[in-house]
Amino acid sequence: MTNLHPVLLSGGSGTRLWPLSREAYPKQFLPLAGEETMLQDTWRRVAPLASAAPIVVANEEHRFLAAEQLRLVGVEHARIVLEPAGRNTAPAIAAAALQALADGGDPLLLVLPSDHVVRDAGGFRAAVQAAIPAAEAGALVTFGIVPSAPETGFGYIQAAAGEGVRDVLRFVEKPDAATAQSYLDAGGYFWNSGMFLFRASRYLAELERFRPDIAAAVRKAFDAATRDGDFIRLDRDAFAASPSDSIDYAVMEKTGDARVLPVDIGWNDVGSWSALWEVSEQDGDGNASHGDVIAVDSRNSYAYARRLVALVGVDDLVVVETDDAVLVARKDRVQQVKDVVARLKSDQRSHAVLHREVHRPWGSYDSIDQDAGFQVKRIKVKPGARLSLQSHKHRAEHWIVVRGTARVTRDNDVFELHANQSTYIPLGAKHRLENPGSEMLELIEVQSGSYLGEDDIVRYEDVYGRS
Amino acid sequence: MTNLHPVLLSGGSGTRLWPLSREAYPKQFLPLAGEETMLQDTWRRVAPLASAAPIVVANEEHRFLAAEQLRLVGVEHARIVLEPAGRNTAPAIAAAALQALADGGDPLLLVLPSDHVVRDAGGFRAAVQAAIPAAEAGALVTFGIVPSAPETGFGYIQAAAGEGVRDVLRFVEKPDAATAQSYLDAGGYFWNSGMFLFRASRYLAELERFRPDIAAAVRKAFDAATRDGDFIRLDRDAFAASPSDSIDYAVMEKTGDARVLPVDIGWNDVGSWSALWEVSEQDGDGNASHGDVIAVDSRNSYAYARRLVALVGVDDLVVVETDDAVLVARKDRVQQVKDVVARLKSDQRSHAVLHREVHRPWGSYDSIDQDAGFQVKRIKVKPGARLSLQSHKHRAEHWIVVRGTARVTRDNDVFELHANQSTYIPLGAKHRLENPGSEMLELIEVQSGSYLGEDDIVRYEDVYGRS
Structure with a gap:
């Protein structure tokens, strides 16, 4: 069996799917197109091909999300490379390649964004198998998507004539509508999906050749990385010093060994609410909905509801209802969702x-x-988990357990509480909450005080390294 | 000063403004077009003309809402006539007239729906003053609204030529668009607003003449009414036996003494979300909003937000966001909101x-x-209020006071709790919650049990007559 390591790129912050996707919990960690999250789906898709647990490249603040979600789909020891700052794909993949080499051998890397939908997972795996010989021979293979429409939101790859893996004639930027149509009419153009297959050492060699500055910075960050369980923390200053660039610009457009394999696998980058509508199951009126939605005389709309959402007489609309924010957008204007996020940030x-x-x-x-x-x-506490030993200067807390078992430390006392039992944490008391059980602990906390911010916390001890 | 009693008709159930307006708390009790509720606004508008506190005709289940809202605007002793069932306006006004006569004298009744907006309150009061002589002379005066558009949602009144109060030539049903336009072109047609001025005895006499069945049923219901503070509870069976009819059909279209006074007073019946948009303050893009709304590239839309609502690229839309339901409707299709309510009911x-x-x-x-x-x-408990003495078969309760003072009865104990204090009500314990203080009591209740329905309650004693 080929030595193939999947590399899951999970660094996106996904503002285009706000309010469901947010910086602290973006798109790849959400179950947007099925029961499982997009990261989990991505792993499932390639697990049958993998010689090892995946290498995940993620934002440092998402490390527990990534680890937990992979654990839930049976990945015991992912190698989670943590980026202290986003530097685009060229440095991220370089760090993954260095990790793969450090694990021994020189595996093929199957590089995948972790927030795309592929309906035909079997077809995709067959395509990867078909690309392996070229990659083993030293090619940098990209998977080009057979276009179904003259999309202006993607870059295109022009391929040489032929069958299967073939030469890349050129990479082209996102075209205008007329140019996109001319590509479809001409044939031989494919969407640039951001999925790659190549040997770890080949990528690093080409990066070294064309962008030695990036290669050097990432190598320095990797050599100085600290390791903590499954986490590989790249050195902050060294990684931050790397230029930010995409693999396309840095390597693929420059190397003489770029190859493309056209694939038709039901791919969608779910890059907007309208894209999510496209990949979702629609009813006879073209409506796709998630949750408690009543649609009266409405068509071609997408609605996501946590509570009840009623649509009356609307067409081509996106409605996304979350606990604290509701988005209502015209489906052909969803790119402007980023303007809302920008305003909220400012x-x-x-x-x-x-x-x-x-x-x-x-x-x-x-x-x-x-x-x-x-x-x-x-508050939900996972089985076996424990919060830090802490105290608050400005608030007291009442805890009522509603599910599971809590072990409570309060100053010098340690005691257990079960469902329908409560306790009181006076202002200033040193306390800790743990879940000693095997099911989720849930409790209702009523805080009372003059100041209730999250920053009123003194941590004395923390198993997650936060004290 | 003329003896004039305002009659506020407050029996509506207002489903057209769902989800803000709901059966148990409909439109007239909501602050839809200002700081105060529409009922309160209606009273404020006519209070300077009133010789007495208003007579309010309301649905029995809204009695506490009506009483409390009027109390908050200084009405000490409203006479609140409670309808055990809705029977349209002819019986409701008959009951009010009987109450007015029972209070002594034969006042003029100024009959007003309690859920309309009148921007020019001074103009309206001047119109009422102008109508008083005719009403005192025995006429049944209606106020016709000078139409600003060929509306098809209202009935029209054709008035004789002339100035001021004049004869009614005919009442006409809601017209189609072409007919409505012809009315505007012809002139002399006014919207039927449902506002009236007449002597109590004159209305009853005309009702007796044209609909003796209604007059007899209401008189019987009124004579058998029970009185409880400000509440006049019409006899259930007698009132239910009354035919249901509007004052227009029952009296105004038949009497020879109908008169109309055309008025141009910024009137709006707020009969739909689009009507509310019309009367709301709009920004330069034609958007009207209430609460936390971000509008990007959107126009002529209405948004009501409790949390955050973001509009992106939408035109002519209504978005109403409440704690448990969100409505998104095209502004010209808001009449179909009733279809959503019908579906929810079924x-x-x-x-x-x-x-x-x-x-x-x-x-x-x-x-x-x-x-x-x-x-x-x-849970919020008003100053001086007390819940029933009660117990539950299937749930225990934790109470944490977060504001004000609670007096708690728990089996044989009675004790007080202040903010940041808590107690536990075991399953089966006989308990009562009271607010002995002068500010609102607020507490968080955590219920724990196998069944948590509102109907798990045994009431032993209740100051509101519910045990």
Whole structure:
């Protein structure tokens, strides 16, 4: 069997699918197109080809999300390379290649964005198999998507005539509509999907040749990386010093060994709400919906509901309803969702970054109600997890367990609480919450105090390295 | 000063403004077009003319809402006539007339729907003053609105030529668009606003003459009414036996004494979301919004937000976001909102009737979170109010006071709790919650149990007559 290591690029911050996707919990970690998250789907798609657990390149603040989601689909020891800052794909893939070489051998890397949909996973695996000989012979193979429409949102790859893996004639930028149509009419043009297959050493050699600055910076960051379980933390300063560039610009457009394999595999980059509508199951009126949606006399619309959403007489609309924000957009204008996110960011509003439910390594908390002087949170603690030993200067807390078992430390006492039991953490008390059980612990916390910000916390001890 | 009693008709159930307006808390009790509710606005508009507190005719289940809202605008002793069932305006006004006569004298009744907007309140009061002589002389005066557009949603009144109060030539039904245009072209046609001025005895005499069946049924219901503070509870069976009819059909179209006074007073019946958009302040793009709304490249739309609502590239849309339901409708299709409500009703879903925050005579409760085995409520108790002495068979309750003072009865104990104090009500315990203070009491209740329905309650004693 070929030595093939999947590299899952998971560094995106996905603002185009706001308000479902947010900086702290972006698109690749959401179950947007099925039961499992897009990262999990991506792994499932290529797991049968993999000689090893995946190498994941992720933003440092998503490390627990990535690790947990992969664990849930049976990945025991992913190698999770953490980027202290985003530097585009060329440096990210270089770090993955260095990690693959460090693990021994010189495997083929199957590089995949972790936030795309591929309906025909079998077809994709067959295409990868077909590309292996060329990659083993030293080619840098990209998978070009057979275009179904004159899309202006993608770059195109012009391929030489022929069958199977073939030479790349040129990479072209996102075209205007007329140019895109001319590509479809001419034939031989394919969408640039950002999926690649090549030997780790070949990529590094070509990067070294064309962008020695990037190669040097990433190598320095990798050599100085700290390792912590499955996490490989690239050196912050060294990685930050790398120029930011895409693999296309840095390597693929320059190398003489670029090859392309055209594939028709039901690919969609889910790069916008309209793209998600396209890949979702639609009813007879062309409506796709998730959750509790009532559509009256409405057509060709996408609705995502946590509570109840009613559509009346609307066409070609996107409605996305979350705990703390609702988006209503015309389907052909969804690219402007980024303008909303930009505005929220410039106003320093948390809606741009956080969901109402905030994920932590130990579980999550969701602020279900708040007003002057108090806040109510629903807190979930994973089996075996423990929050830091902490105290607060400005608030007291009431805890009512509603599911599972809590082990509570309060100053010198340690005791257990079960469902329908409660306790009180006075202001200033040193306390800790743990889940000693094997099911999720859930509790309602009522905070009371003059100041209720997350930053009123003194950490004495933390198993996640945050104290 | 003329003896003039305002009669505020407050029996509507307002489904056309769902999800903000719901059966249990409809439009007239909401602050839709200003700081105060429409009922309060209606009273403020006519208070300077009134010789007495208003007579309010309301649905029995809205009695506490009506009383409380009027109290908040300084009405000490409204006479609140409670209809055990809706029978349209002819019986409702008959009951009000009987109440006015029972109070002594034979006042003029100024009959007003309590859910309309009148921008020029001074102009309206001047019109009422102008109509008083005719009404005192025995006429049944209606106020006809000078039409600003060929509306097909209203009935029209054709008036005789002349100035001021004049004869009615005929009442006409809601016309089609061409007919409505012909009315505007011809002149002398006015919108039927449902506002009237007449002597109590004159209305009753004409009703007796043209619809003796209605007059007899209402008189019987009124004579057998029970009185309870400000509430006049019409006899259920007698009132239910009355035919249902409008004052227009029953009296105004038949009497020889109908007169009309055309008025141009910024009137709007706020009969739909598009009407509310019309009367709301709009920005330069024609957008009207309430709450936290971000509009990007959007026009002529109405948005009501409790949380954050973002509009992107939409025109002529209505978006209404509440705690448990979101409506997105094309502005020219808002009449179909009733189809959504009908569907919710046929599915027996509470969204048709209740808001998430449910109002009770003692205050309100809002179910802020729930899942299998538990529910979290935020409970508000008005100063001096007390819930019933009660017990539950299937749930225990944790109470955490977050504002104000609670007096708690738990079996044989009675004790007080202040902010940041809590207690536990075991399953089966006989308990009561009171607010002995002068500010609102607020508490968080965490219910725990196998069944959490509102109907798991045994009431032993209730100051609101519900045990």
